[in-house]
Amino acid sequence: MKQLLEQLTNIHHIGEEASNALQAAVTQVVLPKNEMLITEGRVCRHLYFVEAGSLRGYYNLEGKEVTHWFGFENDFVTSFHxxxxxxxxxxxxxxxxxxxLWGISKEALSALMDEHRELERLVRxxxxxxxxxxxxxxxNAHFKTAAERYEQLLNDAPHILEKAPLGYIASYLGISQETLSRVRSRF
Structure with a gap:
């Protein structure tokens, strides 16, 4: 919980009253590797803060899993749409x-934002x-080459390369694993 509050304070200051209300509204969720947090076809009713661990968001497209984001420590994750x-x-x-993870329901978050202006600003x-x-x-996906996308990932988010399997990284970059191997050999 302390980590969540520190991360929120880094985004925008929240007062003690709002902090206490937020702490009362969130629930800790502990899940094992490969567990599904949400699956397609279901309504995602919670926003989560990642205290420890890593996740990925992906779509199923023509029998293939297409990874489109990763979430790590101190990230907020949900199916936003x-x-x-x-x-x-x-x-x-x-x-x-x-x-x-620390989760909060849409209803609880909305009520907190109605009650505490600084939480509404923080969420915005x-x-x-x-x-x-x-x-x-x-x-990046539409205007950069595979090598440029990999180089940007290497510079901006090297932790992804350390934590995610190569197949997920290739999918995230929109390239095949073979292309990823060729691109990586140049760096």
Missing amino acids: SFITGQPTVENIQLMEGAV IAYEKYYIRLEERFV
């Missing part, structure tokens, strides 16, 4: 290693950061 709209998700979220800032990462992924 489903969480915000209440519609069934088209993605899956799987643990790549055992994890300790977190959503803005998520949007920026999403736009960067879009630009």
